[in-house]
Amino acid sequence: MTTEQRTSDSDISAILAEKFVSFQGEGPLTGQRCAFVRFSRCNLTCGWCDTKYTWDWSQYKSVDVSARVPVADIVDWIHALSVDLVVITGGEPMLQLPAMTALTTGLDTSVRVQVETNGTKAPTFKLAERVDLWVVSPKLANSGVPYSRRIAPAALAALRSTSRAMFKFVVTDLVDFDEIGRLANEFDLAPVWVMPEGDTREKVLAGMNLIHGPAAERGWNVSTRLHTLVGAQ
Template identity: 65%
Template sequence: MMLPDPVAAPHEATVLLAEKFESIQGEGPWTGQRCVFVRFSRCNLTCGWCDEKSTWDWNRYHPAEVSSHVPVRELVAWVLERDVDLLVITGGEPMIQQPAMIALAAGVGSEVRVQVETNGTQAPQPELRELVDLWVVSPKLSNSGVDYGRRIVPSALKALRSTGRAAFKFVVADHGDFTEIDKLAADFGLDPATIWVMPEGESPAKVTAGVELLRGPAAARGWQVSTRLHILNDVR
């Protein structure tokens, strides 16, 4: 039986969860830091290179087998038991379950930093905005195979940028993607210091080659380069 869609039937006390685990952050500004990941199920996009298709691709997965409703209080207790100071809320797209995000972020308290990984298509509610220490926003490029109007939502990107706590991380598949990132940066007034580029790839060899592709163009623009430690070291 298919689980209810959280967009149609949100519930503040529960989250539609894909998985949770303890690891290190493998991407972006806080790479290498010990953390816990809470992965929300469901996504509003369908990127062709997505490495978490179990959160949305029901042609390949059955939702009842790869997700479950979990009380937020149980997740809060689990996070606090791990004795870490960084919680990463990711997906899928967690921002389609904002009431659950608010309850989780508030529940772990100020001793735990909260990082949210989002595709940037949803603006944060005011209460959530104040609970998040770092937004890692990943607007999708045309290499995702998703139409521009679905993957780029100007009002949401501007709202996230205005928090002053957002990093913008782009997945780069080839050299032509830089032109597209240049335009998005100009259109939305992104500070080069907040822009991160990361290679697309699910193998150590591809990630290593991708970092080499990125280094020169990124340095010339004042951007940052993110590796993918979890792939290079085969950890999660």
């Protein structure tokens, strides 16, 4: 990285909800120790969202639950942790593309980068090149968000074309499977992962029992919510 890049990137800040060290609780890297950087703000309003403190200003005050943090400070924090994985999540982190780009390109290349996104915003080429895994979670009708807001064909195509994306759907009932199948066919989304919705151990376990057989029949993968099962952050 050049001196000029460092100087300009040091001016960039991100609006964060929180950052912490834990293990990845969902998706293909479940169990992996990592740094989480949770961006504040979202462009959707899912009814079952478990991070409403990133966007629901009818319940939260943004000044209480988010803060502007220099990207250079986030990079230093991650490097000091000696983790080999950072998970950038939200909210919807892709709403802050300059900060996302500065953060990911400021990290040592030994740190793998996973981004969790709702799939409504396309990455820039520079960002796409640096991200190792895109966990794209297009929202279904069960979110209560209108189709035109939650499904963005051009963004899904751009994420799919990185060849580093997987598509994870939150399931509240087996009737969701037909909608997932239609979306996967129409937008050529693969591999497909399905994960039960739930913020309690009982709900997650019941959901896993419900979906694992039908998911296997369709050739899909299943994800648990390990952090919910063990009561972690």
